[in-house]
Amino acid sequence: MEIKTVYVVYSDKKTKEHLNTIKEVKKVLKEFGIKAVFERKEKIEKKLPRGIDLVISIGGDGTFIDASHLIKDDTLILGVNSDPKESEGIHCSATRKDFRDKIKRIIEGDFSVEKWTRLAVYLDHKKCEFALNEVYVGAGHIYNTSRYVLEVHGVKERQKSSGVLISTGCGSTAWYSSAGGRPFPKDAKEARFIVREPYCGHLVCGRIINGIIKEGEEMKIKSEMRDGIVGIDSFKEYPLPKGKIVRITVSDKPIHVIRFD
Missing domain, CATH: 3.40.50.10330 (Probable inorganic polyphosphate/atp-NAD kinase; domain 1)
Incomplete structure (x- = not known):
C-alpha cells in the first residue's frame, strides 16, 4: 500500500x-x-x-x-x-x-482490513456523526426519568426508563455489556438495543425492552423530556427537547480498520 x-x-x-x-x-x-x-x-x-x-x-x-x-x-x-x-x-x-x-x-x-459496523443518526433529518460504539437516548441528568415514545418494527410504545442504549458489535463489550447486553461481532450488520431500568406502573409499562435493528430497519424515539439528549459514543451530545425525534439506522458505511494476523 x-x-x-x-x-x-x-x-x-x-x-x-x-x-x-x-x-x-x-x-x-x-x-x-x-x-x-x-x-x-x-x-x-x-x-x-x-x-x-x-x-x-x-x-x-x-x-x-x-x-x-x-x-x-x-x-x-x-x-x-x-x-x-x-x-x-x-x-x-x-x-x-x-x-x-x-x-x-x-x-x-x-495486513487485513476489518469492516466494523457503524450507526447513522438523524435529528429531524439532520445527519449527525456516525456512531462506532453506541447511541444513548434519554435524560441529560442520570437522576431524571427518561420519557419518550419508542418506535421499532412498526410498534410504538410510550416508556419511562433510565434511557435507551443502541449498540454496534464494536460497542457491545462496553456500556451495552455493562447494561446487561451480550457481545456480538463487530462486523454484524445490525444494532442491538436495551432499555435501561424500564419503569412499569399503572399508566406506563415498557415491554419493548431489548431487540435487534437489522440493516434497512429503523428505530425512532420521540422525546417527551425537557432535558433529553442524544449521546454519540460518549463523544458528542445533542439536545433532544420535547417533541423532537431521533432516528437510528445501521449505516452502509462501516469503518475500515487495519488488523494483523
Missing part, C-alpha cells in the same frame, strides 16, 4: 510512555518518508482534510473512536495503544514497540 500522507490524532495524556509513543510515531513516519499531520483529539475537525491515505490514532480506545468520527468513506484507520499499562486498547493493533514493523507491513500489504 502506498502511503503518502497520514492524519494522526493523539490524546493529551502526559504519561512518559504516551509521550514516547508520539515521538516514535513521528520518527518512524519521517524515516519512511511519509508526510504526517498531527492533531490533538480535542481540536479535530468534523472531517478529514483531502489527500489522507491513512488515519492513525495514538492513545486508547477513546482516541480511536474520536478519530473514527472523521472518516466518512473507506479511508483506513490504525489504532496505536500508546500506554498498554494504562489503556485497554482493544481497538488498537500497534504499540510503540512494534509500530515500525506494523508500518512496514502496511506498506508491503501484509
Whole structure:
C-alpha cells in the first residue's frame, strides 16, 4: 500500500510512555518518508482534510473512536495503544514497540482490513456523526426519568426508563455489556438495543425492552423530556427537547480498520 500522507490524532495524556509513543510515531513516519499531520483529539475537525491515505490514532480506545468520527468513506484507520499499562486498547493493533514493523507491513500489504459496523443518526433529518460504539437516548441528568415514545418494527410504545442504549458489535463489550447486553461481532450488520431500568406502573409499562435493528430497519424515539439528549459514543451530545425525534439506522458505511494476523 502506498502511503503518502497520514492524519494522526493523539490524546493529551502526559504519561512518559504516551509521550514516547508520539515521538516514535513521528520518527518512524519521517524515516519512511511519509508526510504526517498531527492533531490533538480535542481540536479535530468534523472531517478529514483531502489527500489522507491513512488515519492513525495514538492513545486508547477513546482516541480511536474520536478519530473514527472523521472518516466518512473507506479511508483506513490504525489504532496505536500508546500506554498498554494504562489503556485497554482493544481497538488498537500497534504499540510503540512494534509500530515500525506494523508500518512496514502496511506498506508491503501484509495486513487485513476489518469492516466494523457503524450507526447513522438523524435529528429531524439532520445527519449527525456516525456512531462506532453506541447511541444513548434519554435524560441529560442520570437522576431524571427518561420519557419518550419508542418506535421499532412498526410498534410504538410510550416508556419511562433510565434511557435507551443502541449498540454496534464494536460497542457491545462496553456500556451495552455493562447494561446487561451480550457481545456480538463487530462486523454484524445490525444494532442491538436495551432499555435501561424500564419503569412499569399503572399508566406506563415498557415491554419493548431489548431487540435487534437489522440493516434497512429503523428505530425512532420521540422525546417527551425537557432535558433529553442524544449521546454519540460518549463523544458528542445533542439536545433532544420535547417533541423532537431521533432516528437510528445501521449505516452502509462501516469503518475500515487495519488488523494483523
